[in-house]
Amino acid sequence: MNELLMLVEGEETDEGLLGWQERALCAQTDPEAFFPEKGGSTREAKKVCLSCDVRGECLEYALANDERFGIWGGLSERERRKLKKRAV
Structure with a gap:
């Protein structure tokens, strides 16, 4: 079963995509x-x-999903933008 379908059906586990x-x-x-x-x-x-x-x-989730608001992984929006620019 693909991960998106698992999320929709509510079958996500600790080991799955968003279990963290x-x-x-x-x-x-x-x-x-x-x-x-x-x-x-x-x-x-x-x-x-x-x-x-x-x-x-x-x-990792915030960077992959282009989260533009909030603190994710200990970084602010501005800090994540800088991190992405350095990675390019």
Whole structure:
């Protein structure tokens, strides 16, 4: 079964495409910290990310899916853009 179909049918497992999200520390904290208003502090979100076991998977997801808002894998939108530019 392909992964997209598994997501649609709700059959995703810990080993699947987005299983890392269930283990993410941000899922256990205030989501507003990860999507601050423009000019708002990212300090608390980044602090959570530092000790998260799935930080790498999170950042990889954000880069692959061109996430334009929020803190993903410990990086802000601006930091992810810079990282992508350096990779090109």
